Amino acid sequence: VVLPCQYSQGLQDMVTVKWSRLDLNPNTVHQRREGDNLHNQNELFKGRTSMRPDALDSGDFSLTLREPKLSDSGNYTCSIISDEEETKLSDVQLHVxxxxxxxxxxxxxxxxxxxxxxxxxxxxxxxxxxxxxxxxP
Known part of the structure; x- marks a missing residue:
């Protein structure tokens, strides 16, 4: 399943892209700065999420979620974090x-x-x- 998130403006500073689900603890589904930063990732998503390698350059922050499960249903938020300020880009409702x-x-x-x-x-x-x-014959 691909959860879409696009950012069309140029990124001047190094930012962190964060996918989260606020109903989970920890709420991090996937996080990327210079590379994937998954040490705070919720255990439910270990080994099942990925983003494009050129996501920060292309502005395509879409998240791929492999082997979707019924428990993956929920509201996913895509946001960027720069200088400790978080900006929500999109909310995606997933119903498995x-x-x-x-x-x-x-x-x-x-x-x-x-x-x-x-x-x-x-x-x-x-x-x-x-x-x-x-x-x-």
Whole structure:
């Protein structure tokens, strides 16, 4: 999932880009200054977040969140911090949906049906699957 955040103005000073969720403690989802600074990152997001390597140069502060979970649903804030002043750039509401049980059951039934049909076809045509049957007229 990509959470969008763009900044079109030039950055004169070195800034920190921070993605956060205020309902979590600690609230840091991802943080970048000269490189990723993840020592205060919430444990729920360890190894699952990234930003473009050229984010500070391009102004594209979008956050990629891999393997989204139901618990990832919430309001994410993208902000920049310079000289201890924090400026909010955007809020992104993420709603992660679970796969409905009926879809999982249907998928399992389809796989079982496919296995049954292919098994019965193999059984029915077993005499033709012997190499000698194909070579004889």
């Amino acid at each position: 949906k679970e796969i409905p049980i009926w879809a999982i059951v249907l998928l399992v039934l389809l796989v079982l049906l496919l296995l049954a049909v292919s098994g019965s076809l193999l059984f029915h045509f077993r005499q033709y699957l012997k190499l000698g049957k194909f070579l004889k």
